[in-house]
Every structure is written in C-alpha cells, then in structure tokens.
Amino acid sequence: MKLSRAYIPTQKETPSDAVIPSHRLMIRGGFIKPLAAGIYTILPIGWKVVKKVIEIIRQEMDKIGAQELHMPAINPIEIWDESGRNKSFGDEMFRLKDRKGRGLVLAPTHEEIICDLARKYIKSYKDMPQMWYQIQTKFRDEPRPRSGVMRTRQFTMKDSYSLDCDPEGMRKSYELHAEAYRNIFKRCGIKFHVVGASSGLMGGSASQEFMMETENGEDVLVLCDNCGYSSNMEVAASKFQEKTNSGKYNSLTEIHTPGKRTIQEVSEFLSINPWELIKSILYISEKNEPFIALVRGDHDVNEEKLAKIVGAEIRPAHPDEVKEVCGAETGFVGPVKTAKKVRIIADNALENGKNFIAGANENDYHLGGIDVSRDIGFASFGDIRNVVSGDLCINCGSKLRVTHAVELGHIFQLGTKYAKTMKAFFLDSSGKENPVYMGSYGIGVERLVASIIEQNHDDKGIVWEPFLTPYHVHVMPINMSVNEIANMAEKIYNMFIENSIETIMDDREVSPGFKFKDADLLGMPIQIVIGKKWLNDGKIELKIRKTGETFEVKEEELLLKVNSILFNKA
RNA sequence: CGGGGCGUAGCGCAGCCCGGUCAGCGCGCAUGCUUCGGGAGCAUGAGGUCGAGAGUUCAAAUCUCUCCGCCCCGACCA
Structure with missing residues (x-):
C-alpha cells in the first residue's frame, strides 16, 4: 500500500478526550x-x-x-424471557421492535x-x-x-x-x-x-x-x-493483619463527635487508629430487607461477597432509609442500639474484638468501648471485606500485592x-x-x-510485533522529487510485495521529518529509509522500530535481512 | 444513575466573568514558488447554522431556561 493512496488519517495533535495510551495512539494513528x-x-x-x-x-x-x-445478532425477546435474563440484563440490553411490534433484542x-x-x-x-x-x-x-x-x-x-x-x-x-x-x-x-x-x-x-x-x-x-x-x-481471600486496639475507650461510652462522619475524620478527631473503628454500612436486599454490614475501619466492604452471604442482590441504603432503620444519619450509624431491630453481618476481622468505636445511632455521637461478642454477639460473621495491600496470602502467608x-x-x-x-x-x-x-x-x-x-508502545508511538503488525515494512523515500530515490523505493517496494512481505510506502511529497514521525507513530517493525546514504554510498538504511538499531544494507542483501529480522529466517 | 467538566472550521484551542470591529489563533486542507534526514518557508485562498430550541435585550458565541451530545470519577462486564 502506498501512503499517498491509503486512508490512514494520522494526526499530530492528541484528541482531548483520549486518556489512556492505546486510545490516544489508535486515534492519532488512524x-x-x-x-x-x-x-x-x-x-x-x-x-x-x-x-x-x-x-x-x-x-x-x-x-x-x-x-x-x-x-444471529438479533434475537426474539421471548428466548431471553425464557432464561430470565431479559430482566437481569436490564438496561444493558438493546431492545427494539419490528414492524409488527414484536420485541427483539440485540444480543x-x-x-x-x-x-x-x-x-x-x-x-x-x-x-x-x-x-x-x-x-x-x-x-x-x-x-x-x-x-x-x-x-x-x-x-x-x-x-x-x-x-x-x-x-x-x-x-x-x-x-x-x-x-x-x-x-x-x-x-x-x-x-x-x-x-x-x-x-x-x-x-x-x-x-x-x-x-x-x-x-x-x-x-x-x-x-x-x-x-x-x-x-x-x-x-x-486473604489473611488480614491482626491489629491491637489502644484501649483508649474500654467501656461503653458515648463520645461527642460533632460533624465527624468518615473514618478518617473520626480517627483524627479522637487521635486513634482507623482500625479501632467499626465501619457500619446499611444495605437493602432485593427482598427489601435491611441489614448492616460491619468491617474494620481500615477495611472496605466487598459487596460481591456480601451479596453471596445474603443470597440476594443488595444495594446501599438511601439516606432516608438509614435514618429510619438506624435512627441517625450516615456517618453516625453503628451496630449497637439501632432504632429498628436489624440483621448484622460482620467481617471475620472483627470477631472477638474489643474496645472498638462505632457510630452511636445518634447524630454527632459515636460509641466507644464496644466489645463485639458482648455488644453485638447476635451478628453473623463472614469474609465480607476487600483484600488490602499488605494482607497475607491464604496459601503461603506472603504479602499480597493489589x-x-x-x-x-x-x-x-x-x-x-x-x-x-x-x-x-x-x-x-x-x-x-x-x-x-x-x-x-x-x-x-x-x-x-x-x-x-497498551503493552507495546513508547513515547513516539506504537511498536508492533511482526505477527500482529498491519504492515511488516515501512519504506520511506526521503525525497520523492529525486528520481534515483523514488525509483529505488519503487523497486524495493515491488520486491517486498513479490516476496509476500506486507509493505507500506510513504510516497507522499512531505518533508522527511513528517515521514519519520508518522512511521514511528504507526509502528511497523522495520523502517527502510532511502535517502542520502543511497545517493552517496549506494546503501539502504534499515531501522528496527523497537530497538532503534540501524543497519546499512546493500540492495541485494535487503530481502534476506528483512526476512531474518521478521521471521528469524536464515 | 449520582458527582465533575466540556460543546466555537477536519484537529487542538482563545473569546464568555464585563453583551456592541469577536468570527479569531495554531495545525491541517487547496494553489503556486522555494525547500527536502526528525511534523519546512513565503504568498494567496477555501472552510464556521459559535451543539439545538426558547427567552431577556435596540443588540447574544457571551446573560436565563430547557433539551441534546461528549469526556472524566464512582455502582456493571469481554
């Protein structure tokens, strides 16, 4: 393919809405x-x-x-009703109707x-x-x-x-x-x-x-x-890191914590470690049952695991539901003395813990000195938290990486x-x-x-492997208006094509810099440059995109060299 | 769906706050000449319902409202 005739709309400017490298490069490279x-x-x-x-x-x-x-990509909706997934896919499924009004989905x-x-x-x-x-x-x-x-x-x-x-x-x-x-x-x-x-x-x-x-x-x-x-x-799954609570609050005590809602705010306000708090979050199951999930302050709830234990789809409660069930606004919710009796599911890391602090179910108050088995002994326990960096492997006990x-x-x-x-x-x-x-x-x-x-690029552009690249070789005649260069490029181009090497040639009348930048952006594994070296010494330059290595090759050796680089052919 | 941002020429943007020579810049595009080893120079030129609609006003890209689209951060999946 010749670039002068190809539809490869490269652009110098990065589109403002492309954030990750692959997106940027795929847009810029056309x-x-x-x-x-x-x-x-x-x-x-x-x-x-x-x-x-x-x-x-x-x-x-x-x-x-x-x-x-x-x-078929287009399916009658009935078959999706039959499996029950018309409902479970919800809005994620494209739905349409045919001229007779029959329901269809795009699968x-x-x-x-x-x-x-x-x-x-x-x-x-x-x-x-x-x-x-x-x-x-x-x-x-x-x-x-x-x-x-x-x-x-x-x-x-x-x-x-x-x-x-x-x-x-x-x-x-x-x-x-x-x-x-x-x-x-x-x-x-x-x-x-x-x-x-x-x-x-x-x-x-x-x-x-x-x-x-x-x-x-x-x-x-x-x-x-x-x-x-x-x-x-x-x-x-992981083994959590055991933490010791300071015991600053060692009996049930109401603590005035005006406006302090988050774990961070409360722990800073009371000068205690985040893990001495109990994070309490009210969820509602699809059967409309409320329940409270408890994890240690330095942990996060894993809703997948929680849903599995509950045996139903779950969602975090709305603010008004929190008020109604617990008696306080979010940030002051806790497992002890909720306004309504409610099921509690606690993470394993809390089992038998003492001297915890949690919301008091009263606005602007927390409750200190909570003994888990004494005060919330009716809770059930399970693994409902996310692994955090630093947790230990359940198999070998090494530190896990997130x-x-x-x-x-x-x-x-x-x-x-x-x-x-x-x-x-x-x-x-x-x-x-x-x-x-x-x-x-x-x-x-x-x-x-x-x-x-995403895995194969540098600051200049894409770097293709030979077996995935759109073209194997990118031929660049530096100056199309010099006949010796244009003719040689044409000859090499045809030679590659005849030998089943996928080749693109930049035969456009643009400046050399332009061609180099485009070649690096598009990322073909081998770049062939025909320019001064050809005019002066009869040598063709071959550059490997990935390493930047360059070779000066005689015309008759070129095919062999390219084949050996691309396919390890001797 | 919540939160944040954006929409002005193909791309990247300025102008908006404080209505009135604000329809502008860079790149790209077209034509000509000169260039030719890392996105060339000069000259000439084409290209825009300022996302859409309504409103305020003598006057709206600019102020107000509604809608639409797009991006980013959170709840879902290959």
Whole structure:
C-alpha cells in the first residue's frame, strides 16, 4: 500500500478526550474513528490488525476441536424471557421492535441461542461433547463506555460454548479452553494472569479470567508473587493483619463527635487508629430487607461477597432509609442500639474484638468501648471485606500485592443452569433424561488489540510485533522529487510485495521529518529509509522500530535481512 | 444513575466573568514558488447554522431556561 493512496488519517495533535495510551495512539494513528459514545469505526489499518488477531484466535479454537458457526445478532425477546435474563440484563440490553411490534433484542451474548440449538439437536449422550464458537459483533448498552475501544457498546467477541454430558466432560472442555486461551494471549505477546473470578450475570460455578496487568485497567487483582495465588478482588481471600486496639475507650461510652462522619475524620478527631473503628454500612436486599454490614475501619466492604452471604442482590441504603432503620444519619450509624431491630453481618476481622468505636445511632455521637461478642454477639460473621495491600496470602502467608488489570478473556463452567431453565435435556446411556452441562467462554477482540498497544508502545508511538503488525515494512523515500530515490523505493517496494512481505510506502511529497514521525507513530517493525546514504554510498538504511538499531544494507542483501529480522529466517 | 467538566472550521484551542470591529489563533486542507534526514518557508485562498430550541435585550458565541451530545470519577462486564 502506498501512503499517498491509503486512508490512514494520522494526526499530530492528541484528541482531548483520549486518556489512556492505546486510545490516544489508535486515534492519532488512524486505526479507529469514534462515531458516538462507545461506538467506533475500525479504519483500514486497525482492521488489518483485528483480522490478524482473529486469525490467531481461530487457529487456536480450531486446534482444540471447536467448530465455528455464526448466530444471529438479533434475537426474539421471548428466548431471553425464557432464561430470565431479559430482566437481569436490564438496561444493558438493546431492545427494539419490528414492524409488527414484536420485541427483539440485540444480543449481548449467546447462551440462550446455544441452549435453543442444543435442545433441538442434542438428543443423546452420543451427540456430545460439542464445542461451538463464533466471532461476532456484540451489543451492550454499557452505562459508561470508556477508554476508546476498551469498553464499547458494540464490539467483536469470540464467544464459544461447550456442551457435555456430565461435570467431568464440562471440566475437560473448560480445560481445553483455558489451554487455547493461554496460547492465544501468548501468541499476541501479552503478559497475563489467570485469576479466580466472579461469575456475575452468567451464573454457574467456576470461572476464571485472563487478565493483563496495567495501571489503566478497570479491574483490581490480588496477586501473590511468591506462590502464584491470583484472584479478582471481587472474590479474593486473604489473611488480614491482626491489629491491637489502644484501649483508649474500654467501656461503653458515648463520645461527642460533632460533624465527624468518615473514618478518617473520626480517627483524627479522637487521635486513634482507623482500625479501632467499626465501619457500619446499611444495605437493602432485593427482598427489601435491611441489614448492616460491619468491617474494620481500615477495611472496605466487598459487596460481591456480601451479596453471596445474603443470597440476594443488595444495594446501599438511601439516606432516608438509614435514618429510619438506624435512627441517625450516615456517618453516625453503628451496630449497637439501632432504632429498628436489624440483621448484622460482620467481617471475620472483627470477631472477638474489643474496645472498638462505632457510630452511636445518634447524630454527632459515636460509641466507644464496644466489645463485639458482648455488644453485638447476635451478628453473623463472614469474609465480607476487600483484600488490602499488605494482607497475607491464604496459601503461603506472603504479602499480597493489589494491582489493576484489564479483563481480556473469561471462561465459565455454567453447569446445568441454562439447560434446566430452558429444557435442554438428553438421554444418557441408561435411557435417563439429564440436563446438558454447559461452559461459556469469551474474548473481547478490540479490547485485546487495545491491550496489545497498551503493552507495546513508547513515547513516539506504537511498536508492533511482526505477527500482529498491519504492515511488516515501512519504506520511506526521503525525497520523492529525486528520481534515483523514488525509483529505488519503487523497486524495493515491488520486491517486498513479490516476496509476500506486507509493505507500506510513504510516497507522499512531505518533508522527511513528517515521514519519520508518522512511521514511528504507526509502528511497523522495520523502517527502510532511502535517502542520502543511497545517493552517496549506494546503501539502504534499515531501522528496527523497537530497538532503534540501524543497519546499512546493500540492495541485494535487503530481502534476506528483512526476512531474518521478521521471521528469524536464515 | 449520582458527582465533575466540556460543546466555537477536519484537529487542538482563545473569546464568555464585563453583551456592541469577536468570527479569531495554531495545525491541517487547496494553489503556486522555494525547500527536502526528525511534523519546512513565503504568498494567496477555501472552510464556521459559535451543539439545538426558547427567552431577556435596540443588540447574544457571551446573560436565563430547557433539551441534546461528549469526556472524566464512582455502582456493571469481554
């Protein structure tokens, strides 16, 4: 491709709304163009990269025996009512009506359709195992699209589904996927962690996420660099650090704390450590039952864990509900003497603790000297807090590290949840009817591309690996108006093309600096410069984008050199 | 959905506070000449319903209201 004819709209200025590097570089390099919030056109060189990533995915999926199919992106809403997820997806699902008024949805994922296929065609244990996948556009009306192509409302997903007769079969399919995913991310040059995760809206038993560590990630990870324990913060476990309370308040005492609401304000006001306080938060379950969650002052409530213990969806209470249940405004809420009797769930770190301070359920007052077993002995205990940096690993006792990451892939063992509600049954070898065991597995394609850039760039631009780059070689004739240069560039360009090396040539009549900057921004692995050195010494300059290394090469050696750099060919 | 910010030429922005030579700057774009090793110089030129609507006023990019869009921070997911 010649740049003079290519649609690669690079720009010098960083768009003001792009914050993370991959977003900035994809916009500046002409890889993507925004159309609306969370909706992007993928421009030609962006699409070239996407296609290469998809090919890697396809190869690895085929390798584990999965079969590619293509399901409709537009679904009748009834099938989503049947699984109950029309409701649970809520506003996140795009809904529309056809001309007759029939309800349709733009599919955010495809478990329902797979289940429908399964119940129609899987009749016998002999029909399984099956693994089906597709690479397809998904639609999710995200509450907050973000960070360019990292989180969008329309995106490409590789989603696959396994169907098995029993749990062992399902685990086998799950392991095959885990293996394929490791290969895919390795081949994309991603450094990743596989972590235990929450199943969220998908439901089911086990699930793991493939995460790339980056400060710009939306997820929080807990890692043990010693034994390799890794988990999403949503479900991470840890041993908490034991703390000793000063005993400044060692019997039940009301303390006047005017206007001091937060842990920080109260601990500073009373000159005590944050961990001597009990953080009390009122939640309301979906069954409209209020309850108070208690964690130590230096900890945070983990709502995922809490919801699991409660066995229902939960939400923080509104201010008026707090007033009604506890008798005081937020900031002065505590477990002792609430206005209404209320269930209390406390974190393990509080069990048997003494001399704590909490809100007194009276505005501008806290209560000191709380003995947990004496004063709130009716509470139940559990792990309901987030791991904090410095907590210890439950396996090996080393210090845990808390870090940010992007979720690139997620694999689920769904079990029989969908099969049962949607009646996907088969006959086993004894003629008995059983529900199908499902697994579901996803990779966000554009997000993967953005992550690759996130991990492979410098201050000048993107740095592509040879197997993902839109073009292998970027040829730069320094001055198109000098015939010897233009002709040589043309000759080299044609030679590369004939030898299956993907080449882009900057044949524009622009200044050299302009070409160098664009080449660095676009990030092809090899830059070929034809300029003064060619005119004076008959040498062609070859520069490796990643290292900045340069070579002066004779024309007849060029192809060999390029091949060896790109593909390690001798 | 809460909190914060923004919307003026393709991109980045100034102007708004204090209504009235405020329709402006840089980059980009077009044409010509000169240039040609890290986003060249000179000259000429095209390009804007100032997000939309309503209101206040002799007069609105500027003040008021409503709506729309976009971004960032929090509750969800590949």
